[in-house]
Amino acid sequence: MTHKHIMPFGLLAKIWLVLLALTGVTVGVASFDFGYLNVLVAMSVASAKALLVVLFFMHLKYENRVLGAFLILVFVILAIFIGFTFFDVAWRPEAGA
């Protein structure tokens, strides 16, 4: 049978509070205009939140490493998917679309 690893309530509560704080940060930062940096900051904060959810709420930190490796592979595929599309789209001349 499985050896169970039980997430302590206290740790889950801490993660929850950090997630709420990061939500506050991302809303706060959005009220300033940093131009293109805004999107970058918003995506960085979102990625940090996602990482916390995946590692602790989804328990990935304590799972078989193969699962984590597969998840990284999925994001590499997604990055190729989005990145390579931009090699095309970003260099198109501003045609009348």
Add this chain to the structure above:
Amino acid sequence: MHEPHKDYLGDKFGMWLFLFTEILLFGGLFLLYAIYLHRYPAEFHQGGLELSRLFGAANTVVLITSSFTVALAISALQQGRRGLCQGLLAATIVLAGVFMVNKYFEWSAKIAHGIYPGSPELAQSGGTNIYFGLYYLMTGAHGLHVVIGAAVLAFCMLRIGQGRVTAEDFGLLENGGLYWHLVDLVWIFLFPLFYLIS
């Protein structure tokens, strides 16, 4: 007496594989969003101004809290605290309901202002039309996941009530929880992209 065959790790791996396909499904939509943001930055900025940050932020807090209650429910079940687990799952489903009610008010207010895909008001600007097309498509697909996730958690509650999911055999609840966290993950990216872009 023959014990039914259980493959705990296989179950969990299967669930993650399914979640990977979900990530790529929403990934395709995020790609569309990124390309059109690149092409129509001003219109997306304008579109973002139309959305209520307050509603968006409130729904973010609701979903993050619901993820927290599911994670607590799994720990409670593993500790053998069945009643607490059921209560936490019920709270999660209530939070899913709150999210959907907020969404209902948001969408109906937009539609009442003539903002819906292909509406005459939006047809005047291609970029704004695309922004709201993606808004309805992505928050709609996400909302569907919220409803399905709540149904999955209700099913878990039922099985726990029947004593079929227990402190020793909790795989179903863990996998139901994984699905719910995915719903939260998608929203973590949707919120800044649509509501904070302005």
